[in-house]
Amino acid sequence: MWKFTLRRILIMIPQLFVLSVLIFFVAKAMPGDALSGAIEANPKVSAQVLEEQREKLGLNDPAWVQYGRWLGNLFQGDLGKSYVHKVGVTDLIGSRLANTFYLGVAILILTYVISIPLGILSGRYQNTLLDKTITGYTYLSFATPIFIFSLLVLFVFGFRLGWFPTSGSVDVGVQPGTWAYVVNKFYHLILPACAGALVSTTATIQYLRNEVIDTRLKDFVKTARSKGVPESKVYSRHILRNSLLPIAAFLGYDLTAVLAGNLFIESIFGYPGLGQLFLQSITQRDFSVVTALVMLSGLLALIGTLLSDLILSWVDPRIRMG
Amino acid sequence: MNTEPVLQIKDLTVSFRIKDEYYPAVDQLDLTINKNEVLAIVGESGCGKSALALSLTRLHDTKNTRIDGGLIFKGQDLNKLSPGQMNKIRGSEIGMIFQDPLTALNPLMTIGRQIEENLDYHTTLSKKEKTKRIYELLEHVNITNPERVYNQYPHELSGGMRQRVMIAIAIACRPSLIIADEPTTALDVTIQSQILDLLKQLQAETEAGIVLITHDLGVVAEMADRVVVMYAGEVVEVASVMDLFNNPMHPYTRSLLASMPGANAGQDQLHVIHGRVPSLQNIPRGSCRFSERIPWIPQTAHAQNPQLDEVSPGHWVRCSCYQHFHFEDEGKGLVMDGVAGAK
Numbered sequence: 001m002w003k004f005t006l007r008r009i010l011i012m013i014p015q016l017f018v019l020s021v022l023i024f025f026v027a028k029a030m031p032g033d034a035l036s037g038a039i040e041a042n043p044k045v046s047a048q049v050l051e052e053q054r055e056k057l058g059l060n061d062p063a064w065v066q067y068g069r070w071l072g073n074l075f076q077g078d079l080g081k082s083y084v085h086k087v088g089v090t091d092l093i094g095s096r097l098a099n100t101f102y103l104g105v106a107i108l109i110l111t112y113v114i115s116i117p118l119g120i121l122s123g124r125y126q127n128t129l130l131d132k133t134i135t136g137y138t139y140l141s142f143a144t145p146i147f148i149f150s151l152l153v154l155f156v157f158g159f160r161l162g163w164f165p166t167s168g169s170v171d172v173g174v175q176p177g178t179w180a181y182v183v184n185k186f187y188h189l190i191l192p193a194c195a196g197a198l199v200s201t202t203a204t205i206q207y208l209r210n211e212v213i214d215t216r217l218k219d220f221v222k223t224a225r226s227k228g229v230p231e232s233k234v235y236s237r238h239i240l241r242n243s244l245l246p247i248a249a250f251l252g253y254d255l256t257a258v259l260a261g262n263l264f265i266e267s268i269f270g271y272p273g274l275g276q277l278f279l280q281s282i283t284q285r286d287f288s289v290v291t292a293l294v295m296l297s298g299l300l301a302l303i304g305t306l307l308s309d310l311i312l313s314w315v316d317p318r319i320r321m322g
Numbered sequence: 323m324n325t326e327p328v329l330q331i332k333d334l335t336v337s338f339r340i341k342d343e344y345y346p347a348v349d350q351l352d353l354t355i356n357k358n359e360v361l362a363i364v365g366e367s368g369c370g371k372s373a374l375a376l377s378l379t380r381l382h383d384t385k386n387t388r389i390d391g392g393l394i395f396k397g398q399d400l401n402k403l404s405p406g407q408m409n410k411i412r413g414s415e416i417g418m419i420f421q422d423p424l425t426a427l428n429p430l431m432t433i434g435r436q437i438e439e440n441l442d443y444h445t446t447l448s449k450k451e452k453t454k455r456i457y458e459l460l461e462h463v464n465i466t467n468p469e470r471v472y473n474q475y476p477h478e479l480s481g482g483m484r485q486r487v488m489i490a491i492a493i494a495c496r497p498s499l500i501i502a503d504e505p506t507t508a509l510d511v512t513i514q515s516q517i518l519d520l521l522k523q524l525q526a527e528t529e530a531g532i533v534l535i536t537h538d539l540g541v542v543a544e545m546a547d548r549v550v551v552m553y554a555g556e557v558v559e560v561a562s563v564m565d566l567f568n569n570p571m572h573p574y575t576r577s578l579l580a581s582m583p584g585a586n587a588g589q590d591q592l593h594v595i596h597g598r599v600p601s602l603q604n605i606p607r608g609s610c611r612f613s614e615r616i617p618w619i620p621q622t623a624h625a626q627n628p629q630l631d632e633v634s635p636g637h638w639v640r641c642s643c644y645q646h647f648h649f650e651d652e653g654k655g656l657v658m659d660g661v662a663g664a665k
Contacts, residue, residue, distance in 0.1 A: 219425040225381055226420075227440040227491060228413035231405070237439075241430050317475040318429055 001313070008306050012299075019298045020074070024067050027291050030282075070291070080288035084281070089292045093274065097259065099169045100273035103196070103266070104258030106189050110197035115204035116247075122205060123212025123243070124235060134205065142202040146195075150268040153195045164191040167270025192269040196262060204247060211243035218242070248315050252308030256300035326357045328499050328531040329378070332392035336370075336377045338602060339386040345602040347373040349555040350391075355499065358529040360522075362546035362563075364536060364578070368599040370555040371535045375503045378533070379412050395499070414444035417492030417530075421504040423484035427476040433460075433487050434472035440494040459490040463520060482513035489520060496528055503535045518545055539582050543567060548636075551575045554600055554611040557630060560638040571639040573619070573647040574612045580649065593649070610641040618650050619643055 054060050061069075073080060079089035122134040158166035170185050215221065216239055224238045225231075259274075266275035274293060281289040313319050331353040337344035348370045355361050363371045376382050377389050380400065393400035400411065412418075420426040427436060437456045441447055447455060453472070460468035463486040476484055485505065492500055502521065506514040518541065525532055534545055542549055542563065549566045551559040551574060559572040570576045580593035597615045605611060610624035628641030 219420055219422060220428040222376075222381060223418075223420060223426045223436075223488070223491070224428070224439070226379060226412055226418035228409040228411070228443045229439060230409055230443075237431075238428055242428070245430075316430065318477045 005306070005310065008309070012302050012306075015302060016295075016299065020071060020295060021067070023291050023294045023298070024070060025063065027287060027294070028063055028066070030285060030287075074295075079292040082281075082286055082289050084284045084286045084289075089288050092277070092289060093292060093296070096272055096274050096277050099271065100262075100266070100275065101259060102169075102185065102189060103192060103262060103271060103273055106193035107196040107200065107262065107265075108254055108258055110193055111200050111204065114197060115201035116208065116244075118201070119205040119208025120212055120235075120240065120243075123209040123216070126209075126213055131209075135209075138202045138205045141199045144199055146199050147264045147268060149199050150192070150195045150265055153191060154268060157191055164188075169272055188271070192265045192271055195269075196265045204250075208243060208247060211246060212239060215239045215242045245312070245316055249308050249312045251311050252306070253301075253304040255307060256304035259296075259300055327354045328357050328395070329355045330392070330394040331355075331378075332394060334374075334377065334389070334391035334393065336373050336382070337388045337390075338373075339388075340603060344388050345605075347555050347602055348377065349607070351555075351557055353550060353557065353560075355531045355533055357498070357531055358525065359547045360525065360532045360534055360545050362534045362536060362542045362549045363552055364539065364542055364549060365552035366537060366578075366599050368601070369552045371537075371552050372503055373555075374552070375418075375501050375533065375535045378501055379416050379418060380408055381412075381418075409443070413440050413491075413497075414495040415497050416499045416501065417494070417497040419485070419488050419492045419500065419502040419505045422508045423481055423488050424476075424508065426488055427484055429476055432473055432475055433479070437487070437491050437494055440491055444495045455494075456490075459494055460487075462493075462524075463487070463490045464516075465490075481509050482516065485509060485513075485517055486520065489517070489524070493524055493528070493530075497530060498528075499531045499533070500525075501533045501535075504537070505534070506541060507536070507538070514541070515544075521545070539578065551578070554605045556611060556640065557638075558612065558640045560630070560636075562636055565634070565637050569637075571633060571637070571644040572612075572641070573616050573643055576647065576649075577616075610643055612641075613643065616643075616647065616650075619647060623647075 059066075070080065077090070079093070081088055082092050085092055118134050118137075122131045125131050154166060158164050165188050169188050170181065175181060221234060221238055224234050229237070262273070263275040263279055265271065266273040267279055270276075274296075277289065278293045280286070281293065331351055334348060334351045334353075335346045336348040337346045339345075351374065353361075363374065365371050373382075377387075378393060378400075380389060382389070389401055391401065395411070396415070400408065403411070427433075431439075434453070434456050437459060438452050441452045441455060445452070456472060457468040460471055465471050465483065465486055471479070471483070471487075476487075479487065485508075489505075492502075500521075505521070506517050509517060521532065521534075522545065524530075532545075534541070536542060546563045549559075549561055549563055550557055551566075551572065553574045559566070559570070559575045561570075566575065567579070570579050574595075577593065577595045581595060583592055595615055596617070600606065600611070600614075606614060608627055610628050613619070613621065613624050623643045623646035625642040628643075630638040630640045632638050
């Protein structure tokens with residue numbers, strides 16, 4: 001097991017290298033740079049100053065020189081400085097990572113809390129009214145674009161009814177470290193988390209439903225019944241565990257997706273997380289932030305596949321590695 | 323021979339639903355299984371033998387299946403029991419062994435746990451006693467390393483080992499009836515005979531009645547005391563194993579025996595039964611169901627609404643056509659009016 005994990009981690013190094021090349025040059029290929037737009041359009045800034053700035057920032061060097069410099073810094077843990085925010089990228093990401101983490105975990109937990117029972121019920125009571133209602137919900141949530149649904153939720157519960165805050169992750173003036181601060185943070189989380197979870201349950205519900213329907217017909221379920229195991233235990237012990245295997249396989253990806261940030265939700269709910277930062281950085285050509293964020297999500301994706309394999313081998317003895 | 327009945331099947335009809343209509347896969351079947359007896363049920367795929375086996379412990383999906391008739395087991399009708407009462411009988415009084423040991427065990431549970439589950443619901447043993455009993459059971463089914471196998475998962479065992487585990491599960495509570503649904507079909511021949519020997523040995527010890535579902539006449543010859551031949555949901559012939567092989571009567575039984583390859587017969591071709599078993603919706607009910615597969619026998623030879631007749635003590639045959647049956651390539655002169663021998 002340890003050997004396997006170590007090998008997988010070592011393989012990540014060349015993968016990350018290829019990823020860094022791709023990210024850097026694709027990001028470079030974006031039209032414009034951090035000085036285009038507002039600064040360039042400003043009549044008080046002369047072309048000569050712009051040129052000096054570009055020279056100073058190293059933007060005029062050949063691409064491979066810039067790449068080498070960037071990679072060198074990366075190895076020293078220096079992700080560069082944000083051109084827009086004028087602070088280190090590490091600090092910028094760090095301050096938002098926690099928010100994204102809270103939101104991601106809230107969405108993940110809510111998604112599973114909703115979809116696992118619904119998927120099981122739907123599969124167990126296949127073709128009943130209950131099943132059809134649940135399936136109807138999954139179709140509806142699958143067909144609903146997340147940004148429209150989020151806007152609707154925000155409008156109804158945040159704006160019209162005024163039950164929840166419409167933006168931010170915490171109110172201004174609440175002292176960090178106090179109980180009120182935690183409650184306030186949580187209060188800000190509820191609406192975006194519910195909006196995110198309600199539209200992301202489809203895959204899990206449908207998958208689980210089909211798995212339950214398939215597993216129910218397996219021979220070992222018949223064996224369990226022939227032993228006199230009561231129906232409720234047949235489900236909880238035999239059908240359920242086997243049906244949850246493929247869901248467990250996705251968990252690794254989900255866990256890392258938690259940290260990658262949720263573009264739509266964070267942008268619409270004005271929630272200061274990595275997703276929102278990513279979108280802003282792209283529109284503002286904040287090059288160093290964009291590359292750092294894509295690198296981060298690439299790394300997370302690699303860790304996600306590893307985690308998925310580890311989780312699967314942990315729950316399924318057939319693929320347990322020696 | 324002890325003829326104390328264990329299970330009496332009375333007028334049993336098992337029907338499956340196809341598009342809102344129920345079609346009997348087992349039709350008005352009467353049968354008695356005795357203590358210490360191996361009763362083999364033979365027939366082609368689709369003749370209703372597995373449907374019969376599962377209905378004995380009511381393991382069919384209740385939504386699509388209807389079971390009518392009586393299943394008298396130890397003075398009570400299993401067909402009238404509640405699901406909870408039925409669960410008390412399953413696994414304790416009646417043990418089941420299934421065809422494919424590769425899929426019949428839960429892949430995520432250790433062997434020990436899967437046997438223990440049986441003991442959980444039917445005994446009041448402590449955890450320690452249960453573990454001890456499981457070791458005994460595993461040893462009993464000739465598994466040499468019980469302590470190790472106890473903690474293993476099904477995929478770590480061979481097919482033969484898994485079928486032994488299945489048998490251990492089936493006999494865990496010393497049932498008085500064991501239903502074995504093609505227990506050796508998925509195994510290779512050397513393992514088959516080991517498993518059959520094991521079943522025989524266990525029966526000698528426990529005097530349980532065994533219902534052995536199979537399509538393998540070799541298995542029947544080796545194991546059975548009495549044989550029931552099924553065709554299209556009906557019993558067409560019941561006989562002791564000696565009678566069946568020495569003096570088969572029903573055209574279907576004779577055709578089955580004729581299609582068995584002999585080791586030293588020097589045959590180039592095997593006998594082939596014309597056509598195929600009719601599907602559930604197309605069974606010709608009310609007439610001899612086998613008639614369409616022996617078209618060279620005139621319709622007048624078949625009885626209307628054929629019944630089982632006792633032609634000699636303990637030997638029952640359905641329909642009158644057996645008196646007129648000859649194989650297609652035989653002359654009519656070979657018909658021996660009711661005393662037909664094997665080909």
